[in-house]
Amino acid sequence: MATTTSSVTDICLAAQEASRQLAATDSATKDRALHAIADALVARTPEILEANGRDMDAGRENGLDAALLDRLLLDADRVAAIAAQVRDIAALPDPVGEVIDGKRLPNGLDVKKVRVPLGVVAVVYEARPNVTIDAAALCLKSGNAIVLRGSSSAAHSNAVLAGIAAQAAEEAGLPAGTIGLVAGGGREELAELATQTGIVDLIIPRGGEGLKNALKGVATVPVIYAASGNCHVFVDASADVATAVEIVLNAKTQRPGVCNAAETLLVHADAAPAVLPAALGALRDAGVELRVDGRTRALAGADLAAGLLDAGEEDWDTEFLALTLAVGVVDSVDEAIAHVNRHGSGHSEAIVTNDAAAARAFELGVDAACVYVNASTRFTDGGEFGMGAEIGNSTQKLHARGPIGLRELCAFKYVVTGDGHVRG
Amino acid sequence: MATTTSSVTDICLAAQEASRQLAATDSATKDRALHAIADALVARTPEILEANGRDMDAGRENGLDAALLDRLLLDADRVAAIAAQVRDIAALPDPVGEVIDGKRLPNGLDVKKVRVPLGVVAVVYEARPNVTIDAAALCLKSGNAIVLRGSSSAAHSNAVLAGIAAQAAEEAGLPAGTIGLVAGGGREELAELATQTGIVDLIIPRGGEGLKNALKGVATVPVIYAASGNCHVFVDASADVATAVEIVLNAKTQRPGVCNAAETLLVHADAAPAVLPAALGALRDAGVELRVDGRTRALAGADLAAGLLDAGEEDWDTEFLALTLAVGVVDSVDEAIAHVNRHGSGHSEAIVTNDAAAARAFELGVDAACVYVNASTRFTDGGEFGMGAEIGNSTQKLHARGPIGLRELCAFKYVVTGDGHVRG
Incomplete structure (x- = not known):
């Protein structure tokens, strides 16, 4: 189950622990987990709609406008579409293990530049509960553990969605902690999440300028700010x-x-x-x-x-x-x-x-x-560009520029192989 | 000449202006400028040694220890070695314009992912005046304008070195502003440089933990922190x-x-x-x-x-x-x-x-x-890995990991070509 009642730090530490195992997990196991998540979402649609109904009721009571309520709303068709998107992500090529570059050095050392997961990716987002699953699926496919932090307006929906996904992933053989959800949607949880230096490798905000500005003020871990487009x-x-x-x-x-x-x-x-x-x-x-x-x-x-x-x-x-x-x-x-x-x-x-x-x-x-x-x-869109899916769009120049797809959710490492080489 | 008497912001704006032109400058022109810099360094060695002598005198007066004085010291051999390094950098392949990836989409659009300069790179460093030229040469080769900020202990040496390089580059056809030097070595100049959001694209600190911590407290532009290695x-x-x-x-x-x-x-x-x-x-x-x-x-x-x-x-x-x-x-x-x-x-x-x-x-x-x-x-070294040279070594996971060479001083852009394509 998603560790919805733990502290932010505990959730992040569990994600880091999981990320070590995920980095060495093969594609077939990850894809099985993604299909298990899709199956579970469809099978447990009534639970999801019940939780979403509670968020919708609260939203109406709190006077959310029609556009926000529509973003919050789930129905059976929308849940089916979310599940279908998970299967589409499973069908994409695994970016992990791709050899980006490689050569033999004059001294005989073999150097390979290999794509590896970033580790722990945190995604902070606003009213759309579908982001819970989209982001989790993209991170899982790219071998990352994910820590989700949604808004309080979608708290019931997000908790059920993340819980279903975390349980299905674990039952399919992925480590506990792969998918974590921060329970509180407040600024304090955001600040705690954004300062997990050495534990969280990247934060991606998906939301408006208010969310981005809130992060800018506090984040000490790397953030990729999604773009405005003039x-x-x-x-x-x-x-x-x-x-x-x-x-x-x-x-x-x-x-x-x-x-x-x-x-x-x-x-x-x-x-x-x-x-x-x-x-x-x-x-x-x-x-x-x-x-x-x-x-x-x-x-x-x-x-x-x-x-x-x-x-x-x-x-x-x-x-x-x-x-x-x-x-x-x-x-x-x-x-x-x-x-x-x-x-x-x-x-x-x-x-x-x-x-x-x-x-x-x-x-x-x-x-x-x-x-x-x-x-x-x-x-300009990850889908249009043939990346299969995107978690956002970057206008910054470092690391990821343009659509942030599976490869952009990865780092790389150099693997250097010799037979006793020492430096002269 | 290096604009050593302008404000930090003016220097950065001039660098940004120059960077627009540099991005479209061909390799031959950049290499000519690098050779002109190397020639000028050798020809004007007496000026460099005179300025360095003043820094050395001040260093002795201020009680710098022997190790620091040795880092500060230039002699004719060291200047010749710096010039030789510039020629080595000129001989490396130009990373700008490399097509990293490319394909034709199902709708017929051609998408190319092309390596481009970052834009304006700031390098902040400590006692070694050779960094002035090494960093400038690496940035110039990769099509970036550079803003240098050395330490006050090497102020005379850095001013003469940057001045010679800037003049040679300009006479070889590169835009004014390509190589800028911030005159003051104080924390105020560092803070002003580190907050040039939208103008400076990257700051690279080359120095000890004190310098890195000073940056961490103030930087709003992206920084790649060089590594400690356990x-x-x-x-x-x-x-x-x-x-x-x-x-x-x-x-x-x-x-x-x-x-x-x-x-x-x-x-x-x-x-x-x-x-x-x-x-x-x-x-x-x-x-x-x-x-x-x-x-x-x-x-x-x-x-x-x-x-x-x-x-x-x-x-x-x-x-x-x-x-x-x-x-x-x-x-x-x-x-x-x-x-x-x-x-x-x-x-x-x-x-x-x-x-x-x-x-x-x-x-x-x-x-x-x-x-x-x-x-x-x-x-683990850019030279050993066949990158030709490095400006540092990154232990962060985003953008650059391991040696930071010419390619790591670049971003990329997508160039998409159609014949009237619109999205349906």
Whole structure:
């Protein structure tokens, strides 16, 4: 069972103990445990829904809004989807043991750089109880023990989900302590978890800015902060107008509330007379609020001008996460690159162009996790990239950049083999 | 010239500006700049020695001890060696632009994972002025701008060295700001440097625990802390006695003051009667102080027993960095692994064995940057590993583990190319 009543430190120590064994556990055993978890989730759906019902009741009493209640809600279909995701993760290749690099040194020593689990990964998250299982499955597959810390609003759901998963994993042969859940959802538990130096190897927050800021203030163990995305689409002088309009529309409107949606459109001055009326018209028709600079307004045409708002300086730095787009005209690829590097958050940046030199300049010059040439920013996603799944998306440069999949949940070690080699 | 009189923030901003250009600078240009730096160092040796003389005078006045003065000292040979090291770094393969991974997704998008510079790397260091040039050359080769912050005891030497390097780099076509030096060596400058979030991408401290602790208290930008090394040699039941003695002797005595030297010898009980007298005798003859557990003492033989000290609990956790070794007997490979994981610092750990199963268990079970089978721990080194050079050695698990060479001074980005792809 998940050790939901132990202290944070006890849970972390148990996870560390388990992690030593997990690092040497073969893929077949881990996959069996994942399938056992999926089976148990389906078989014990009534328990899960009963616990979730208690969280939903409390949420309604506490006045949670409809969106939060929907995130909290589980039903049989959602539980089945969670179980299916666990089976999908089981089917992914095991990253542990991959030989990343290897060679024989001139002195005959064999050096292998081998992927290994990080050890103990803590995941702190908010209202969605499905994260309990998604995160546990990703960590287990990558050979890590996991310590979960959800929010108090989902406490009953999380406790039952983690308990089912921990029991199934243990019965399938994994060490006790593989999946631990911190019972309290308060700031004290967060601080205790975030200061387990030498025990917890990584903390991943999955939640809003409040959660990230709470961690920033206290964490002494490494944290990978999931990204905010102030993403741009730059339409170059040579761009095909129809392609440009389609990409901008997709990047802005296909799912505006996510971090890889575009927030600013930049158009090369030479393309602007053709591109802007078409793009702005399509965006307006899709219900997008347009905040534009003076040059954009001048080129938009009388038909559109009335509906445009003037962009303020802060609009270039804003992640709207809504049907709002800042639009500006630039005179060159270099100006576009400079704008992106100044205002972007290093997430996903796109150029639409038919000019090979412009594409190359943008690829080299833009400092971001993902740089797109003639494609929508919306593809930045572990699933889309063929990683199978992701636990978040990093805009930091160390360790993991872009989607955090199974490999990014790993470290490596050097294994060096000789036959009595000593250093001269 | 190095901007030695600007504020820390100005230097960092200039470095960031330079880093944008450096990321797109080809290898030939960077290598030309490195050779220009080496040439200038040799040509301007008198200036360097004059400045170093002033630091040496001040050091003597301030009562620096002989070891510190020796670290501070430059002469024509040492300057020539520094210049030669720069040429060696120029000759290494450029890590920037390496395609780490790549594939075509089912939808036809091409995804390439490409190595790119981190951006701005700050290196904070102590008395050795040669670090000024070593660190600058490694960062320049890997396409990073560098901000250096040395100690006040080497201020004149560092200013001249950084000035020569910055001027040579700029004259060779690299952007101004590529090599910056923070003038003050005080804690205030350190704190200002360590909080340049969004400007400085990484800080690497090269120095003692005092420097690391000073950083830990203030840093908000990512830091890779160089390692302490509490390294072990475990002699398994099946080990060849002569091989075991040779490896232990090398790991302990070849250079006892460094982080990859062994600090504890563990011997399997089955091998102890043969190994201990031979190993302890050789170690004693090499002048090593031996702190042993009771079982070791009992097996050492009357000849050796008188010279042995009793190990205290703290000895298993101590990085002696001297001719001192803790010695214990264990009953199994698993006990050795558990001891290493409990007391080691995750640096370099060796097993001496002829048993394939024991070697495999140790490789899988020991959680360290470098795990050795039948080789001395002393090989953990960027040069030995064929990385050409290193800027430090990491015992952390995220991003860089083990030697930090040119590749470890890089991040990566995904470059995604389509022909109008949008997400459905």
